[in-house]
Amino acid sequence: MSLLARIKGVGPSGFGFGSTADDVTEGLDLRGRTMLVTGCNSGIGLETVRTLAKRGVHVFATGRTEEKAREACAALGPEVVPLACELSDPASVRACIDTVKRQIRALDAIICNAGIMALPKLERAFGYELQFFTNHMGHFLLVTGLLDSLAEDGRVVMVSSEAQKGAPKEGIEFDNLSGERSYSPWKAYGQSKLANLLFAKELAKRFTSTKKTANAVHPGVIRTNLGRSMPAFMRVALSIGEPLFLKSAAQGAATQCYVATNPKLATVSGAYFADCNVAESTPISRDAALAARLWSESERIAATLR
Secondary structure, eight states: OOOOHHHHHHHHHBTTTTHHHHHHHTTOOTTEEEEEEEESSHHHHHHHHHHHHHHHHHEEEEESSHHHHHHHHHTSSSTTEEOOOOTTTTTHHHHHHHHHTSOOEEEEEEEEEEOOOOSSSEEEEEEEEEIIIIIIIHHHHHHHHHHHHGGEEEEEEEEOOOOGGGGTTSSOGGGGTTSOOOOHHHHHHHHHHHHHHHHHHHHHHHTTSSEEEEEEEEOOOBBGGGGGGGGGGHHHHHHHHHHHOOBBBBHEEEEEEEEEEHHHGTOOEEEEETTTEEEOGGGEEEEEHHHHHHHHHHHHHHHHHO
C-alpha cells in the first residue's frame, strides 16, 4: 500500500483509497449473477472481470476485438465470455448488444469501463471528436440498447473521472462536438468524462420508481494503458510518482466493483463515488437541464448512425 493510501485511510463505507477489488467483494457470493464489463483487455477492466469471475459472476467481457478480449481473459475461467465491442463503431456495438440479448440471462450490472484519453491530435468518428464519440456515445448506444435486458434491480456503473473538472466551462460544447472550432486533448477528455457522469445522472432520473440504479465513479489515477497517448514526459512523471500517488489496477478497480456489487447500495442511484465512498462532483455535473439536453442530443446523434 502506498504512503498516500495509508494517510487517506477509509471512509464511511469501510473502504478507501487503498482498498482493492478483492477487498470490496470479499465475502460476497455472486453466483448466478451476470454482468457486462467494457474494456477488459488490461488495467482496471481486466482486474474488474477477474474479481467478478472469482466471486462467481458470469461476465460478458468486451474488448475492441473478440480476439483481444479472448487473449486477455484466457486464464479467467469458463464464466467469462469474451465479446467484441469497439465503442467507436456503432455496428460493433449493435452486434455486441444482439449477442448479449440472445442469452437467456438478465444483466445484473453493466460496468462502462472502457475509454480513450487525451489524444494528442484531433481525431473523429462519424464527424464527432473521437473521445466524446467513444467514451460517451459508444456507451450511450450500448447501455440504452441493453436496458430491456437489465434485471429488475440491475445496476449501471459509468466510469467517469475527476478529469471531468477540466471540461469546458459550459460543460458540453454542443456547437463543437466535432472539435473543428477548437481542440484540446485534456479538455476533450474532460468533456467526455463529464458526459459519462451526466449520462448516469439522467439515467438515474429515468430509473425513478424502479429498483434499477445508475451511478458514476472516479477510479483514481492509475498507470495503465489508458495513458498510452500521453506525451513521454508525462508518462515518466507518472512512473516517478507511482509509489506515492498512483493506485494499482486492483485499487483502481475497487470503486466500480463496490458500486456494482455491494448490497448496501441497492437503493443508491444518481451518485458519484470515489475511493469507494460517495463524493461530491462539480456543480455543472449536477445540472439536470444539461443532463437532459445531452440525452436528447445523444438520441439525435444515435438516430443518424448506421
